[in-house]
Amino acid sequence: MSNRFFKKNNATTIVNKLVTKASLEHNLIEEGDKILIAVSGGKDSTVLAYALSSVRKAIKAKYELAxxxxxxxxxxxxxxxxxxxxxxxxxxxxxxxxxxxxARLKPNEKMNCYWCSTQRRGALIDYAMKNNFNKIALGHHLDDIIETFFMNMTSSGRLTGMPVRLTYKKYPVTLIRPLSYLEERQIITCADENGFLKAACTCPYGRNSNRMVIRKRIADFTGGSGSVKRRIYNALASI
Ligand code: SF4
Structure with missing residues (x-):
């Protein structure tokens, strides 16, 4: 990925350019798409919705958003x-x-983030199919992708991650992650520039999750360097 976008533009311009770049390189948005954006009220999905509504001219395709x-x-x-x-x-x-x-937990099952996210993901896919959306856009960014890769590798010994584009075999919907080329810090700056809401997750299960541990280890490992993170991302994409 080229670093030329990072030199002189403000964060909103960078977000729009990198969302366009990811979309064009991975064919994320196509003519006639009906795209359902999963929004939490947090900075990532708000910036995602804003960018998808802003890049229509650059994408050169007609698409619907909800x-x-x-x-x-x-x-x-x-x-x-x-x-x-x-x-x-x-x-x-x-x-x-x-x-x-x-309420969906079976007797003797304990609540955890995996259960919560699979239940919500199932509901999201179900809603998309029932309402004729062919794509679901998620607000995962570069840091999420790297964290998930290391979590999967260290927790379950699997080399799997979050693809930029995932077409399900079982369902007629495709997941897209248009923020994949953006670091979290760029998204935060864009949200600040525009005064977007930044509702933070207050769920008690999230505070001590494995993700938080991995996030700290990655920060130590990369020293917070964007170029190191992008090299890790490029390495993952070539596995
Ligand atoms: S942090 Fe809370 S809301 Fe988020 S996935 Fe875990 S249990 Fe669900």
Whole structure:
């Protein structure tokens, strides 16, 4: 990936350029797509929605956008009304569904992030299929992708990660991750530049998760260097 975008542009321009670049290089957005954006109220998915509504000219395809917030037992932090207003300003309709994550646990099963995220992911795919969306856009960025790779490798011994584009064999939907070329710090700066909401996850299960441990180890390992992280990303893409 070229670093030329990082020299003189502000963060919003960088976000739009790198979202366009990822979309064109991985064919993430195609003519006639109906794209459902998973939004949490946090900075990543808000910046994702903003970028997808901003890059229409550069992508040169006609596509529809909508956003969905999946509430669960642990979602108490999201400012949904403000989020709805913000999205509708960008012509993105907003939907909200609730997934009873705890009630779905079987007797003797314990709550954990894996269970929660698979339940919410299932609900997201189900909603997309029932409402004729052919793509689901997720707000994962470069740091998430690297963390997930190291988590999978160290927890389960598998070399698997988060593809930029994933077409399911079982379902008629494709997952896309248009923020894959962006570091979290660039997304934070873009959110700050635009005054976007930055609702943080307050779920108690997230605080001590394995992800937090891996995140710290990666920060030590890379020294926070963007170019080191991008080289790791490029290495993962060539596995
Ligand atoms: S931190 Fe874990 S349990 Fe909490 S909302 Fe996120 S995925 Fe679910």
């Amino acid at each position: 956003a969905i917030h999946i509430s669960s037992d642990f979602c108490s932090c999201c400012k949904k009304l403000s989020l709805k207003t913000l999205l509708e300003n960008w012509d993105i309709p907003f939907y909200d569904i609730f997934v009873p994550v705890i």
